[in-house]
Amino acid sequence: MDMIRREYKKTVCGITILCDVIPMGPDYTICVRDGKNGHIGSAVMAAARPSLTGDGISATSSVLNRLGHKDEEIARQIAETVAAHQNCTVVCTCGIHIDHIRPEEIREILDACRELEEEIIESLA
Numbered sequence: 001m002d003m004i005r006r007e008y009k010k011t012v013c014g015i016t017i018l019c020d021v022i023p024m025g026p027d028y029t030i031c032v033r034d035g036k037n038g039h040i041g042s043a044v045m046a047a048a049r050p051s052l053t054g055d056g057i058s059a060t061s062s063v064l065n066r067l068g069h070k071d072e073e074i075a076r077q078i079a080e081t082v083a084a085h086q087n088c089t090v091v092c093t094c095g096i097h098i099d100h101i102r103p104e105e106i107r108e109i110l111d112a113c114r115e116l117e118e119e120i121i122e123s124l125a
Helices: 072-086 103-124
Strands: 006-012 015-024 027-034 042-050 057-065 089-095
Touching: 006 103, 015 103, 027 072, 027 103, 042 072, 057 072, 072 089, 072 103
Parallel strands: 027 089
Antiparallel strands: 006 015, 015 027, 042 057, 042 089
């Protein structure tokens, strides 16, 4: 990947999820948010390391959660996957907000974020 900022988008549940990927030397900063109410709900730093099975590269992460926010799952998944794939360090912040969100909407958002993650990995290959 050339060293430029990239933006990815996915519309789901009536919101657009935006994902910015910013190269920082060999590492990346990734920001995942909704287009209307984006904020920092969680921040995850993932660092690549040899897999504990001895097969390939994995990642270890540290998490900071804002009180009452549940954005960690998305931030951790993206940070760890990109860090392991690129053998680097990744900081991913995430803040997606939907009032009165239903369980099926949470699943749809998680699926959309996995699709964004796949697009990122593909573009970095």
